Amino acid sequence: MKSAIIIITGIIFILLSTSAHAVAFGASPATLTFDIGKGDSLEKIVSVSTNSLTYVGVSYSISDEIKDLITVSPTSGLKTKIDEPLEITVTAKSSLFEELGSHMGTITFTTTPTENTAGGTGSAIATGVAVKVTVNIGTVKAVKTAAASGTKSISSGLMLAIATIVLLILAAAMFLTRPKKKSKKK
Amino acid sequence: MNKQVLWLLAIALATTFVFGFQAILADTASGNVTITNAAPTIGTVTLWNQAGANAAIDLSAGSTVTVTANVTVTDTNGGGNVNTATGTLYHSTSTSGGSNDENIHLTNSSCTLSGVSGNTVIATCAFTLNYMALNGTWTANITATDLSSESVSGTDDNTVNSLAALDVTDATINFGSMALGTNSTTATNMTIRSKGNIQIDAIYSGTNYTCTSGTIPATNTKYSLTSANYDALTTGLTESAVTQTGFDLGVRGVASSDGVDSDKSEYWGILIPTSGVSGTCTNTLTVTAVAG
Numbered sequence: 001m002k003s004a005i006i007i008i009t010g011i012i013f014i015l016l017s018t019s020a021h022a023v024a025f026g027a028s029p030a031t032l033t034f035d036i037g038k039g040d041s042l043e044k045i046v047s048v049s050t051n052s053l054t055y056v057g058v059s060y061s062i063s064d065e066i067k068d069l070i071t072v073s074p075t076s077g078l079k080t081k082i083d084e085p086l087e088i089t090v091t092a093k094s095s096l097f098e099e100l101g102s103h104m105g106t107i108t109f110t111t112t113p114t115e116n117t118a119g120g121t122g123s124a125i126a127t128g129v130a131v132k133v134t135v136n137i138g139t140v141k142a143v144k145t146a147a148a149s150g151t152k153s154i155s156s157g158l159m160l161a162i163a164t165i166v167l168l169i170l171a172a173a174m175f176l177t178r179p180k181k182k183s184k185k186k
Numbered sequence: 187m188n189k190q191v192l193w194l195l196a197i198a199l200a201t202t203f204v205f206g207f208q209a210i211l212a213d214t215a216s217g218n219v220t221i222t223n224a225a226p227t228i229g230t231v232t233l234w235n236q237a238g239a240n241a242a243i244d245l246s247a248g249s250t251v252t253v254t255a256n257v258t259v260t261d262t263n264g265g266g267n268v269n270t271a272t273g274t275l276y277h278s279t280s281t282s283g284g285s286n287d288e289n290i291h292l293t294n295s296s297c298t299l300s301g302v303s304g305n306t307v308i309a310t311c312a313f314t315l316n317y318m319a320l321n322g323t324w325t326a327n328i329t330a331t332d333l334s335s336e337s338v339s340g341t342d343d344n345t346v347n348s349l350a351a352l353d354v355t356d357a358t359i360n361f362g363s364m365a366l367g368t369n370s371t372t373a374t375n376m377t378i379r380s381k382g383n384i385q386i387d388a389i390y391s392g393t394n395y396t397c398t399s400g401t402i403p404a405t406n407t408k409y410s411l412t413s414a415n416y417d418a419l420t421t422g423l424t425e426s427a428v429t430q431t432g433f434d435l436g437v438r439g440v441a442s443s444d445g446v447d448s449d450k451s452e453y454w455g456i457l458i459p460t461s462g463v464s465g466t467c468t469n470t471l472t473v474t475a476v477a478g
Contacts, residue, residue: 022353022354022357023248024247024248024249024351024352024353024379024381025353025381026246026247026352026381026475027349027351028244028245028348028349028350029244029321029347030347030348030384030477031348047244047347049247049249049351050247051247051249051353051381082246082249083246085246106476108389110472113357121361121363121395121397121402121456121458121468122358122359122361122467122468123392123407123468123469123471124357124471125354125356125358125359125376126470126471127352127353127472127475128389128472128474128475129475129476130389130427130474130476132476
């Protein structure tokens with residue numbers, strides 16, 4: 001009887017001394033910058049992570065300023081836990097008619113609260129992280145390299161020069177291989 | 187006849203002496219060869235990210251990631267002649283010989299040597315990066331040493347990305363039991379803890395409170411960085427997100443001592459309407475980290 005009381009007291013003490021946390025939650029990188037040309041697109045990866053031992057549901061929202069320029073993937077079934085970061089592909093895409101210049105906004109990732117308030121008036125706390133996004137639309141075109149997270153840009157002027165050289169080579173080849181006119185016999 | 191026999195014996199003795207002496211000389215020479223030590227040489231060091239890719243490193247909120255650096259070491263005395271390998275991983279604000287520091291410097295004093303093949307061996311150093319490792323350029327330095335204590339070093343750089351992250355040390359704010367028309371005479375403390383590697387601001391938003399009967403607008407909640415009674419709290423909670431730009435929660439080990447969490451307190455209060463609500467009222471308060 002005495003030992004049972006001691007065990008129950010111990011359990012109660014442990015429960016009282018273990019304060020519940022919201023979970024640590026974050027995103028890396030915390031800022032994204034896209035340099036793209038009109039009609040161009042570019043992908044980058046954001047790693048969303050937590051130290052929660054169990055899966056945490058994640059939702060996202062894109063601020064109005066960049067809503068027309070940014071898409072994320074995947075869009076559903078988002079969840080993460082410790083050692084299983086959520087890899088989000090963020091794509092910036094500009095239409096041919098997009099205005100030149102910088103567009104700034106955020107992509108916000110939010111967890112669902114892990115606990116409800118127990119009795120009394122109060123708030124269940126959800127944690128979130130906002131990734132600052134800047135989309136610079138200019139005359140520079142961005143070309144995705146083979147490396148997953150790397151990007152490389154070449155100027156539209158260089159693209160034009162390459163295209164001109166290719167066309168000149170084709171024209172020269174056609175000129176040299178043209179059928180020759182037969183000379184008229186008198 | 188006797189003279190011929192003597193000549194034959196003399197020739198036999200001379201032959202035996204010459205060849206026997208040469209044999210003795212040959213045996214002596216084979217035991218004295220000493221091969222001098224050749225210093226090891228090192229190939230190209232690669233610092234891989236947490237996923238084993240040659241790309242930037244993403245840290246994990248409130249947790250650790252393991253990254254590795256490896257290199258092929260060549261020793262013309264044989265790959266097995268390479269005896270030990272050690273490594274350091276350090277931020278651009280530190281050096282290879284710097285002191286260990288959770289923000290900027292790590293050491294692996296026992297890297298793995300594997301895959302001996304002829305004159306080569308692969309040295310692999312693993313490092314555990316905690317969430318507070320500063321963003322920017324990090325360098326991995328691997329030093330390999332052979333049995334004659336001759337050593338060689340090589341380095342590679344990689345980028346640690348910024349990580350905006352936080353934790354709230356309580357999962358709820360509980361204002362307790364309050365009467366109609368009253369407000370919080372003392373604010374309720376909420377502790378926010380840095381779990382990333384950059385300074386952050388906090389963004390707050392909240393839903394309206396749903397009561398057993400009736401609702402309380404989110405705007406009836408106020409908050410402030412300093413403790414005060416309800417009327418002195420500075421900012422009203424809204425359903426749309428509002429950034430507290432002066433929050434400035436620093437990185438653990440930078441804004442606080444090494445090994446000590448970097449925390450900030452936010453103080454909360456609520457005003458209960460004079461009528462129209464009863465029972466228990468709850469809402470969801472979202473605390474969001476943003477680089478700031």
